Amino acid sequence: xxxxxxxxxxxxxxxxxxxxxxxxxxxxxxxxxxxxxxxxxxxxxxxxxxxxxxxxxxxxxxxxxxxxxxxxxxxxxxxxxxxxxxxxxxxxxxxxxxxxxxxxxxxxxxxxxxxxxxxxxxxxxxxxxxxxxxxxxxxxxxxxxxxxxxxxxxxxxxxxxxxxxxxxxxxxxxxxxxxxxxxxxxxxxxxxxxxxxxxxxxxxxxxxxxxxxxxxxxxxxxxxxxxxxxxxxxxxxxxxxxxxxxxxxxxxxxxxxxxxxxxxxxxxxxxxxxxxxxxxxxxxxxxxxxxxxxxxxxxxxxxxxxxxxxxxxxxxxxxxxxxxxxxxxxxxxxxxxxxxxxxxxxxxxxxxxxxxxxxxxxxxxxxxxxxxxxxxxxxxxxxxxxxxxxxxxxxxxxxxxxxxxxxxxxxxxxxxxxxxxxxxxxxx
Numbered sequence: 001x002x003x004x005x006x007x008x009x010x011x012x013x014x015x016x017x018x019x020x021x022x023x024x025x026x027x028x029x030x031x032x033x034x035x036x037x038x039x040x041x042x043x044x045x046x047x048x049x050x051x052x053x054x055x056x057x058x059x060x061x062x063x064x065x066x067x068x069x070x071x072x073x074x075x076x077x078x079x080x081x082x083x084x085x086x087x088x089x090x091x092x093x094x095x096x097x098x099x100x101x102x103x104x105x106x107x108x109x110x111x112x113x114x115x116x117x118x119x120x121x122x123x124x125x126x127x128x129x130x131x132x133x134x135x136x137x138x139x140x141x142x143x144x145x146x147x148x149x150x151x152x153x154x155x156x157x158x159x160x161x162x163x164x165x166x167x168x169x170x171x172x173x174x175x176x177x178x179x180x181x182x183x184x185x186x187x188x189x190x191x192x193x194x195x196x197x198x199x200x201x202x203x204x205x206x207x208x209x210x211x212x213x214x215x216x217x218x219x220x221x222x223x224x225x226x227x228x229x230x231x232x233x234x235x236x237x238x239x240x241x242x243x244x245x246x247x248x249x250x251x252x253x254x255x256x257x258x259x260x261x262x263x264x265x266x267x268x269x270x271x272x273x274x275x276x277x278x279x280x281x282x283x284x285x286x287x288x289x290x291x292x293x294x295x296x297x298x299x300x301x302x303x304x305x306x307x308x309x310x311x312x313x314x315x316x317x318x319x320x321x322x323x324x325x326x327x328x329x330x331x332x333x334x335x336x337x338x339x340x341x342x343x344x345x346x347x348x349x350x351x352x353x354x355x356x357x358x359x360x361x362x363x364x365x366x367x368x369x370x371x372x373x374x375x376x377x378x379x380x381x382x383x384x385x386x387x388x389x390x391x392x393x394x395x396x397x398x399x400x401x402x403x404x405x406x407x408x409x410x411x412x413x414x415x416x417x418x419x420x421x422x423x424x425x426x427x428x
Contacts, residue, residue: 003338003356005423013424020417024370027410032371034407039190039349040398041258044318048311049260052301056293064299069292075099075284077268081295085268087305089220089254090236096270097280099290103255103267107217108146110251110269113282114180115150119213120248120278125152125180134172134182136164138352138380138391140190143183143219152180154382159192163200170207177210181217187234188222191380191393192352193345195232205240207249215275218252224312225258227320228346238270247272251279256298258349259311266298322396322404326351329405333412339419342394351394352380359418360389366414372407 005013062069064078076082077098086093099106115125125131133147137156144154155172158165163186172179184204186196196204204216218237226232237250250272256265271279302308327344330353334340342353355363360377367374375393378384394411396404 001338003419003423004336005339005420006426008423010427013420013427017417017420017424020413020420023413024366024417027370027413030371032406032410034372034399034403034410036395036399036404036407037373037375038398039258039395041262041315042318042398042400045258045315045397046261048314049301052260052297055300056297060296062296064292064296067292069296072289074292075287075289076280077266077290078292078295078299080299081266081292082268084299084302084304084308085254085266086270088224088308089252089268089270091238091252091270095273095276096268097276097283098266098268098295099283099287100267101255101263101265101291101294102257103219103221103253103269104142104146106253106267106269107143107219107251109283109286110215110217110279111146111150111152111181113279114213114215115152117282119180119215120274122213125150125213128178130178132172132176132179134164134169134179135382136183136189137382138191138386138393139183140185140219141375141379141384143185143217144382147181147183148383155179156382157182159189159194161194163189163194163196166200166203170203173207173209173211173214175210179209180211180213181215183217183219185219185221186237187220187232188225188345188348190221190348191343191350191391193343193348193350195234195346198233198235201235201237201240202244205237205244205246205249209249214249216250218250220252220254221257222348223254224308225315225319225349226312226347227316227323230346232346238272241272248275251275256302259308259315260298260301264294266295319397322401323351325401325404326394326396326408329408329412333409334415337416337419340415349395349397351396353392353394354390355392355415356419356422357388357390359415359422360386360392362418362421363392363411363414366418367410370410370414372410374411 067074081098118124252270255267364377378386
């Protein structure tokens with residue numbers, strides 16, 4: 001269906017472009033310097049965790065059950081930290097390793113382990129010729145960067161309203177032994193905000209991979225990041241595996257990066273009994289022990305899952321109004337024009353926006369001219385190649401509410417002007 005600009009007469013369209021260009025010129029004269037490029041917690045959010053910094057001092061007992069905090073040992077993480085991570089992911093603590101502050105780092109380590117040493121006794125990826133990885137798109141650019149960096153071929157898979165297109169996933173995983181993994185953000189996905197349906201989770205758990213060393217990288221980064229009035233339900237992937245009679249298929253990841261302090265949280269991975277044994281063995285080569293002071297501080301501060309939920313409720317009071325503002329500004333500015341669609345998430349850190357075909361790079365470039373930085377167009381697709389050049393990831397959490405409102409006003413003008421120019425170009 002034609003959008004509002006495509007339906008205008010040539011005279012009406014020329015007038016609209018002239019008016020929008022005048023608005024853009026005025027915005028440019030304001031010399032703005034606003035940033036909506038990445039999903040970072042705002043200073044208000046990180047301030048919520050500052051009391052954690054007071055919980056460890058020279059008088060704090062540096063023990064955790066039978067584990068010591070101030071010396072080598074427990075490379076799998078402190079027992080209390082493993083219990084906390086297990087509560088967050090709803091898994092058995094025996095099947096969890098807590099290590100470092102970055103779940104992306106853990107994912108990188110495990111992909112690299114498969115590349116250099118192999119998975120579950122199979123040949124290393126580098127000895128198997130071309131290796132492929134499935135990438136639901138739009139998706140998380142840093143995921144795609146890990147596999148691309150190792151020379152693994154990233155294969156895009158369409159994202160639907162309830163998760164990846166499982167017909168495509170099943171065909172590729174079960175029909176091609178060169179497919180070794182798939183990236184997944186199953187709850188409040190980056191950037192769409194979609195939570196995988198029970199059917200999608202069960203279909204993942206029921207896969208019969210052609211490759212015995214295939215694994216699902218289940219990055220449950222936003223499992224506690226609800227900001228709406230109701231929390232989305234995500235079926236536990238390990239429960240679905242048990243129901244399907246499967247075991248060694250999933251690595252699940254999480255962290256407190258956006259719960260407490262980015263780059264200074266705790267990160268963790270969960271897997272089956274046999275897979276976690278292999279992961280522990282691989283990690284022990286590079287880690288004599290984990291960083292345990294941060295783990296102890298997090299346990300003292302968050303305590304348990306109830307403590308995590310109470311803390312995240314404070315985040316929601318800060319984050320929720322920002323997402324409501326995005327919805328209001330986009331609806332008021334673009335809702336009647338038919339030039340765009342966007343997602344309406346209940347949690348996470350992003351809104352996925354789609355403009356007219358061929359518009360995303362132009363919108364992002366115009367936004368930069370007008371003083372607002374966005375995530376590069378195409379970043380949500382493997383190799384930065386959005387085939388329709390439509391998708392833009394909006395990250396509303398970091399700016400102040402005032403700055404966010406201004407940035408969204410600029411965004412609306414940019415989308416309108418680019419859409420009108422494209423409609424004009426079609427007539428030429």
